[in-house]
Amino acid sequence: MRRVKSAALERKKEVATTLENFGLNLYEQMEKGVFPSIKMPSRSTENIYYSPELRQYILGERRVRRSARNIRHIRPFTQLVWTAYFAHELAKHRKTSTLRDVYYSAQAYEVAFKDQPESNNIITDLETVAGFAREDFNVFPEERSAIFGDLTIEYTVPGYEGRQLNLTSHPDGVMIGPALTSAEFVKTGADKVIAIEKGGLFTRFVEEQVHKKFNALLVLTAGQAPRATRHFIHRLNKELKLPVCILTDGDPWGMHIAMVIISGSANAAHLRDLTTPDAKWSGVWASDIVKYKLPSDPLTNVDVKRLHELQRDPRYKGKLWQRETKKFLKIRKKAEQEAFSRYGLTYIVDEYLPAKLEAFEQS
């Protein structure tokens, strides 16, 4: 069993300093008698590039200037400064908030957003300016996912400081929320992470003691993984040096859920530490559908269109990805994770998973 030191606390400190410097910069500009302005990378689609080195999308060189001098900028500018202030207050008082919460809180300061998308957009601006994800500012979306397995964490949230929890303590898994995201990793007996797209399979794995049999941490992504979860997987991989394998449905959408965990999305091109480039997609592959004779559905037109898009996507350059997209297009079939039930409820754990993990460990 390894004992590790988490980067969570240092990271919190770093976030707070960044926000303070942001405010200080504006303050000094105003003291000098000039209108405060900031420069930040442009998030327009022309400025989003794929970096083969980082194996994720990044923003290019283009920068935009936001100035309080500009009548069209001053309102969003004020909202941006307020959001930074609000995030700093959250950090100071060790509170968390949701996107919806931020939207309503603004009204109390007379910097009201006209709607939720406007508010979300300003938060993305702050992410871009500061280089941290909103979860680092303690702002969370309301979607949640879960983790189960032998990992002991130590809370850092107020009221729970120092308290430890082993993540096998609850069979439904522990929600990856603000408290867990900011927790320190204490120790783990696991030697890998298995990320699972669907709740049904996650529950089956817990019931079948997959975490024990295969010495793994089980992460439920519940569809497309939320940023907090992607960051959490990143930490498990980086801090605990655990390899990550991903199990999704056998269709273009499942493929892409795995890909976003691995290489991130264009929408988060301004952010780092959300990706896990060394994670592997272990199935369900198109070739598995053939190999295991899985019950399948025909691909729809939308599926086919999506596959063609993915073939052109720079993230899909790899051998496995090219092979499997071609295969999907060839067999014109797709299969869900639950398809294995055809061979009995435990088949997937008894037969499919060991084979896949063997291949995973060898890769």
Next chain:
Amino acid sequence: MVQAFEEISAADFFYRNRDIAGFTNPTRAIFSSMRELVENSLDAADQLGIPSDIYIRLSHDYEAMKVEAEEGNLENEFTGLEPRVYRLRIADNGSGVPARHIPSAFGQVLFGSKYKLKQARGTFGLGGTMALLYGQITTHKPALVESSTGGARRYKYRLMVDIPRNRPIILDRKITLNKEGWRGTIVEFSLEGDYAKAMSRILEYLKQTALVNPYANITFIDPRGRLYKFTRATSKVPSPPKETKPHPYGVDVETIQRLIRITPYRNMVDFMKNHFHRVGEKTAHNFLESAGIGKTINPKRLSQERVVRLVKTMKRFRGFLPPDASCLSPIGEELLETGILKELQPEFVALCQRQPSTYSGHPFIVEVAIAYGGNISRRSDMVLYRFANRIPLLYDEASDVAWKIIKRINWRRYKVTADMAIAILVHICSTKVPYKTVGKEFIADRPEVKREIRNGIREAARQLQHFLTKREHVEKERKRLSTFSKYLPKIAKFSTELSGKEKPPDIRKLLMSVKKYEKS
């Protein structure tokens, strides 16, 4: 059977055809009576170049009601049914009518002082007498007329009109000493009418009259005892028009015949020079050569054919100078503005007085004003106020040439949108206003007049556009400044909190710089 032919008098003619003079029904009649007499009063003061004071009282004729009651015709009294008999009294401070003319001026149709060629409100010598005539035929009561020109005496007549003979009948005449030096005219008579229905028109008429005559005091007491007072906003009076001779473009054979009958001149050059507007020695020579009429011929010897040829050539000849406008008396931009501000209370007025122009030898001047915002009511359409020789025109708006012009203008070009409160005022003054009907209610579609009105409206609209643009700009700047004033302090506050500083940065200079920018 032998058909009986008979001659009828002018009074008889208008008695039989009172529709064409605006006495169609009891509603219209009470409005027209008041209007004709008010206009006479305004003209009478204009003649002297003094500001008018007009007092109008319309009351129930209790004497007539008593008679009806005695006869048992109490219907009207109890049911409140109109029409009823009213007593109308109008007193002014005008020039007064010379004693010997009083009976004819008020008791004879087509007798008047306004047949000369200069601008006046009335021209037919019809209005005043028509009102009295109408009163007489509906109530069979005599009218009272009292007048003084400011001399030692004042004259009071009780008159009726002998309709078949178009002659006044003097029932009574009183002469009193005019110790207080009063000058003016008072007319009082009974007539049948429907005030309830006419009321809104009458009030609108008085309001618009006060608008174009801002130097007039008009007091009106209506039958219900309500007082309407339109107080003058200036004592400045527009310069009175000069009398003028006919312009050659505007004469016909009959006019020439009349001039020949009265002329003292013995040759055609003198005849042309002295009887026509803007004809001098040289023009007379050129014209007569062009017409092929001998310069030395005695006008009285001209043959019928030559008179006709003379008139025809006059219409064709290009050498006449256009008529000048000294016979016209426009309101003027200053007085128009005063009147509009007084009666409409708008936020902004654009004014345009056009240069004098002519149609068929008649000089005319168009004046246009556009009033915007303020107390002007927001209606679905623009409000159009039409005036001719300072008389409000209230009926048949849609037939008026000005209305057609307004409808065809692309108002968006002038930043005018449908939801704006806009009133347009068009005044045309002329020695002969091109009315389309005898009722004098709307202006005919003469190309020359149309062009002037259109250009006038455009000119005023451009001024309005300028105003709207400027205001828009000011409004935008105000918003800009308020945006900066709202957000900049917040940026300062949040940055201060973030950076952990003690006091916020001084942003007054920044806010000042935004203001400075606004002025430049």
